[in-house]
Every structure is written in structure tokens, then in C-alpha cells.
Amino acid sequence: EVQLQQSGAELVKPGASVKLSCKTSGYTFSNYYMSWLKQMPGQNIEWIGNIYGGNGGTGYNQKFKGKATLTVDKSSSTAYMDLSSLTSEDSAVYFCARGYPGIFAYWGQGTLVTVSS
Amino acid sequence: DVVLTQTPVSLSVTLGDQASISCRSSQSLEYSDGYTYLEWYLQKPGQSPQLLIYEVSNRFSGVPDRFIGSGSGTDFTLKISRVEPEDLGVYYCFQATHDPYTFGAGTKLELK
Numbered sequence: 001e002v003q004l005q006q007s008g009a010e011l012v013k014p015g016a017s018v019k020l021s022c023k024t025s026g027y028t029f030s031n032y033y034m035s036w037l038k039q040m041p042g043q044n045i046e047w048i049g050n051i052y053g054g055n056g057g058t059g060y061n062q063k064f065k066g067k068a069t070l071t072v073d074k075s076s077s078t079a080y081m082d083l084s085s086l087t088s089e090d091s092a093v094y095f096c097a098r099g100y101p102g103i104f105a106y107w108g109q110g111t112l113v114t115v116s117s
Numbered sequence: 118d119v120v121l122t123q124t125p126v127s128l129s130v131t132l133g134d135q136a137s138i139s140c141r142s143s144q145s146l147e148y149s150d151g152y153t154y155l156e157w158y159l160q161k162p163g164q165s166p167q168l169l170i171y172e173v174s175n176r177f178s179g180v181p182d183r184f185i186g187s188g189s190g191t192d193f194t195l196k197i198s199r200v201e202p203e204d205l206g207v208y209y210c211f212q213a214t215h216d217p218y219t220f221g222a223g224t225k226l227e228l229k
Contacts, residue, residue, distance in 0.1 A: 102213030
């Protein structure tokens with residue numbers, strides 16, 4: 001069974017950074033892309049970018065370049081997303097989802113990031 | 118960026134009714150390979166979105182046949198025949214043809 005388990009909720013101060021994780025199981029990590037998505041409270045979903053599990057190759061939505069950095073650790077079948085210089089606009093639920101550019105067949109449960117002093 | 122406009126914003130139905138959601142794109146979603154990368158997702162309260170339809174009309178594994186996707190170019194529709202309680206939530210269309218890939222703003226399906 002394919003599973004994507006995301007890290008827990010984060011409360012971070014403005015200007016700080018945070019690293020979110022997405023640990024996978026049930027499939028060959030290096031054969032698939034992982035995408036990351038953002039959902040602000042009650043709002044639309046945005047595609048942040050993607051990373052290939054095989055070689056760590058990335059693609060980003062221009063809007064999130066400089067904000068998000070995607071990496072993988074093949075040894076633990078885990079994808080990561082670093083978010084930097086956080087502001088209130090970064091407060092949201094962040095999802096990892098297997099697939100690119102679409103067909104997001106499997107999703108993590110989401111990680112709530114709250115940016116507040 | 119491609120803008121996907123979903124209508125209606127919310128839809129009140131009686132169980133057993135048919136529901137229809139429209140998704141209109143600011144650009145044609147037909148890719149150079151001839152495929153159209155338009156998908157539909159359902160997000161139930163407190164859950165992650167789940168894939169229903171890909172490439173306009175293909176149901177994902179396990180999705181009941183009461184979900185029917187159709188359309189072409191810039192105009193797409195998701196029909197749900199015989200709405201059941203587990204169908205309630207917010208429906209999103211999503212396009213994976215033009216980078217950056219974008220979602221519609223969602224249509225909330227609720228009970229009348």
C-alpha cells in the first residue's frame with residue numbers, strides 16, 4: 001500500500017525557515033516524481049514544484065522560486081521541502097503528492113505551518 | 118498563468134440528484150502531444166484531495182462510474198449522477214498542460 005506520511009504541524013517565527021518531510025512507503029521511491037502543494041485556509045490549492053526521486057531533479061513554479069527548496073533522501077525514501085524567510089503569507093497547509101505534472105494519485109495528510117511571533 | 122474558472126461556487130443537492138460542475142480555462146488545455154491534461158479532485162472536509170478523473174474523462178482506479186468527466190479545449194464538465202453522502206465536499210479542476218500547473222477555486226457540493 002502506497003503511503004505518504006508528512007511531518008507534524010510547525011509554529012515558526014517570521015523570518016525563520018522550516019523543513020517539512022514526506023516519508024514514503026509501498027512503492028519504489030526512485031521511480032516517481034513527488035510534487036508539493038500549498039493550500040491557504042479556505043483557499044485555492046497551488047502547485048509549488050516537483051522533484052524526481054531518482055536523481056533529485058527539480059522543477060518549480062516561478063512564484064515559489066527562492067521560497068521553496070525541494071530535496072530527497074533516497075536511502076530513506078523521503079522527500080523534503082525547505083521554506084525560507086517565512087511571512088504570514090506562508091501560513092498554510094502543505095501537501096506532498098506523488099505525481100508530476102499531475103495525476104496526484106497519492107497524497108500526504110498535510111502539514112500545517114503557522115507563521116507567528 | 119492559466120486561469121481555471123469553476124461554476125457554480127457552491128451547489129446544493131438532494132441525495133440521488135445529478136450534479137454538474139463547469140471548469141473553463143483561459144487557454145486551450147490540449148497539449149502538443151494531442152492529450153488534454155485536465156483533472157478533477159474531491160477534497161472532503163478535513164482530508165487531502167483525492168483524484169477522481171484524469172485526462173478529461175478517465176476515472177482513477179476505484180472511482181465509481183457515476184462520476185463522468187467530459188469536455189475539450191477550454192470547456193470541461195464533471196457530472197455526478199445519483200449524488201451519495203460520500204460525494205459531499207469541494208471539487209477542484211486542475212490543469213497539467215501549461216506550466217505553472219493550476220487549480221480552479223473549487224465548487225462546494227453540499228446537501229440542500
